[in-house]
Amino acid sequence: MRHFDVEMNDLKSRLMEMCGLVQEMIKITIDGLVKRDQKLIDSVFLLENEVNIHEIVIDDKCLKLVALNQPVGIDLRFITSAMKINSDLERMGDEAVNISEKAVDLIKYPELKPLIDIPKMSDIVQQMVADSIKAFNGNDVELAQTVLAKDDEVDDLKGKVISDLKGFMVKLSDSEMIQTAVDLMFIAKSIERIGDHAVNISEDVIFMVRGKDIRHPKTNRAE
Amino acid sequence: MRHFDVEMNDLKSRLMEMCGLVQEMIKITIDGLVKRDQKLIDSVFLLENEVNIHEIVIDDKCLKLVALNQPVGIDLRFITSAMKINSDLERMGDEAVNISEKAVDLIKYPELKPLIDIPKMSDIVQQMVADSIKAFNGNDVELAQTVLAKDDEVDDLKGKVISDLKGFMVKLSDSEMIQTAVDLMFIAKSIERIGDHAVNISEDVIFMVRGKDIRHPKTNRAE
Numbered sequence: 001m002r003h004f005d006v007e008m009n010d011l012k013s014r015l016m017e018m019c020g021l022v023q024e025m026i027k028i029t030i031d032g033l034v035k036r037d038q039k040l041i042d043s044v045f046l047l048e049n050e051v052n053i054h055e056i057v058i059d060d061k062c063l064k065l066v067a068l069n070q071p072v073g074i075d076l077r078f079i080t081s082a083m084k085i086n087s088d089l090e091r092m093g094d095e096a097v098n099i100s101e102k103a104v105d106l107i108k109y110p111e112l113k114p115l116i117d118i119p120k121m122s123d124i125v126q127q128m129v130a131d132s133i134k135a136f137n138g139n140d141v142e143l144a145q146t147v148l149a150k151d152d153e154v155d156d157l158k159g160k161v162i163s164d165l166k167g168f169m170v171k172l173s174d175s176e177m178i179q180t181a182v183d184l185m186f187i188a189k190s191i192e193r194i195g196d197h198a199v200n201i202s203e204d205v206i207f208m209v210r211g212k213d214i215r216h217p218k219t220n221r222a223e
Numbered sequence: 224m225r226h227f228d229v230e231m232n233d234l235k236s237r238l239m240e241m242c243g244l245v246q247e248m249i250k251i252t253i254d255g256l257v258k259r260d261q262k263l264i265d266s267v268f269l270l271e272n273e274v275n276i277h278e279i280v281i282d283d284k285c286l287k288l289v290a291l292n293q294p295v296g297i298d299l300r301f302i303t304s305a306m307k308i309n310s311d312l313e314r315m316g317d318e319a320v321n322i323s324e325k326a327v328d329l330i331k332y333p334e335l336k337p338l339i340d341i342p343k344m345s346d347i348v349q350q351m352v353a354d355s356i357k358a359f360n361g362n363d364v365e366l367a368q369t370v371l372a373k374d375d376e377v378d379d380l381k382g383k384v385i386s387d388l389k390g391f392m393v394k395l396s397d398s399e400m401i402q403t404a405v406d407l408m409f410i411a412k413s414i415e416r417i418g419d420h421a422v423n424i425s426e427d428v429i430f431m432v433r434g435k436d437i438r439h440p441k442t443n444r445a446e
Contacts (some may be wrong), residue, residue: 045354062299063303066289066299066303067299070293076286076289076290080285080303080306083303083307084306084310087423162405166402169392169401170401172263175389178389178392182392184410185409186408188410189409
């Protein structure tokens with residue numbers, strides 16, 4: 001096996017590791033919210049540091065791979081895609097942290113019913129994250145496309161969560177409950193955004209494999 | 224002047240153009256919201272397409288620059304940074320579109336007082352966007368650092384906007400007004416996120432110039 005191939009495989013496994021950490025952050029933060037478990041929520045902040053270290057190491061590895069091997073074609077696209085995917089993964093981790101920061105406050109207040117759909121959103125999005133990286137490592141365009149297909153489902157669920165919460169707000173005049181509803185809205189928004197990052201990764205995969213850019217208009221209305 | 228330098232300058236000017244478009248999108252969408260001008264808001268959707276075309280062209284240019292010139296050191300970091308900055312700019316454009324989509328609904332309803340701080344947020348963030356790209360093109364670490372410094376100011380303003388809106392919500396039991404308050408919260412969030420992208424760009428600039436990674440812990444709590 002060429003040294004370059006060994007290095008490329010190492011890059012793949014590092015991205016997989018980082019992806020595993022990010023998936024864990026998402027899972028833990030939502031579990032912590034559902035179980036109202038402060039310890040669980042706090043553990044997300046520790047994982048964040050690991051993810052940040054991975055990001056820097058992977059970026060550095062990509063730069064060295066290009067500088068020392070001067071790849072072209074799909075190898076070059078793989079490495080530049082890896083750099084983008086790296087930053088998408090890191091930003092997913094940031095969103096998990098954003099959720100945890102809200103969850104820490106949320107669990108101090110009484111529960112609101114509309115939490116119910118948030119774990120459901122989270123489950124779909126965790127699958128999107130896993131599949132997008134699997135697609136990257138396997139040059140699997142079909143799998144990448146299934147991630148793109150799930151985007152609308154997540155957007156719809158988010159819309160439902162937010163309109164449920166608005167419905168509650170109309171009835172609520174208690175400021176603590178308003179606070180809770182607002183926090184939950186931003187959590188739904190963060191989960192949706194994690195899904196958007198998985199979509200970005202999947203589009204990079206399709207570009208990498210086909211060498212043809214399929215971005216836009218698919219993602220540019222993501223909200 | 225070497226052909227490579229000519230190409231690098233062309234890349235810089237394309238990024239400047241794209242940045243100009245994105246700044247225009249942000250300015251127009253907030254002006255449209257303030258003036259409650261549907262035509263102005265709609266024009267953002269047209270600019271979005273131009274931004275998307277720029278993104279694809281710039282990415283392609285970066286790949287060709289690496290493949291054909293096999294740059295190393297700061298030249299390589301410049302090009303890989305340009306790819307990241309390209310996607311940050313495009314995502315800023317997406318946020319401007321997100322704001323416009325909300326603004327289209329918002330102007331149908333009576334105005335809420337807390338709009339006042341949103342244009343202020345937007346002004347600061349537009350400056351951050353401009354400075355981050357100026358810093359990139361001039362390898363200007365000091366300017367990049369001023370962008371980082373503005374991040375907290377924007378976060379604080381966003382916090383103020385959202386708590387003002389929560390205060391309103393407690394008093395509001397009218398569902399249209401709740402809708403308005405919620406939309407404004409997400410707009411504040413989008414503006415903040417545009418600032419976060421400017422921070423990402425500025426960190427890339429500092430990395431590019433110094434070859435040393437300064438990411439984390441600065442941005443990873445951005446929310």
